[in-house]
Amino acid sequence: MTLILGIDPGSRITGYGVVRDTGRGCEYVASGCIRTGAGVLHERLQIVFRGVREVIQAYGPVTMGIEQVFMARNADSALKLGQARGAAIVAAAEEGLEIAEYTASQVKQAIAGTGGADKQQVMMMVMHLLKLVQKPQIDASDALAIALCHAHHRQSLIPHGLASAKRRGGRLRL
DSSP, X not given: OEEEEEEEOOSSEEEEEEEEEOSSOEEEEEEEEEEOTTSOHHHHHHHHHHHXXXXXXXXXXXXXXXXXXXXXXXHHHHXXXXXXXXXXXXXXXXXXXXXXXXXHHHHHHHHHSSTTOOHHHHHHHHHHHHTOSSOOOHHHHHHXXXXXXXXXXXXXXXXXXXXXXXXXXXXXEO
16 A cells, blocks of 8 residues: 655645555545745745645655646746745655656546546545545645546556656656
8 A cells, every 4th residue: 555645736825635545546544735824935935845744744655746837827826836846846855755747637637537627526526536525625635636646647557567667758767
């Protein structure tokens, strides 16, 4: 059984989700949000870094999936998102986790079967797949979806003996 951390990065709210991959499916472990408030950017990035590190230390995942940055209409927002994402990645790297990155459409495809699914569709599938009775916060739901996507991708590589392969430049490196 493998514990997987999913991160939905944000400069104000970073969602996290932890699932246990049993090999036959995934089980819910924990989820929540790291809220940074409205302080200066470097303080918010420090909160993201420390928050992700605390989640890793509390639950002990061995691998992490994180959403890739997409180019939004507002370049400043995209840059801040990228910086928050970087803080989360460094926290995971410092704790020795394997890290994989997924686009939003890859996550939606893996969870809802279509890359064009909306947030509510993804949330409902996350609830169904993890047998949740209460709706998680939207950022936590997105993080759980990323963790489930990562579990799915890991499982698809195992039968081919590629589970330990590393991705570099979009390609698997053995």
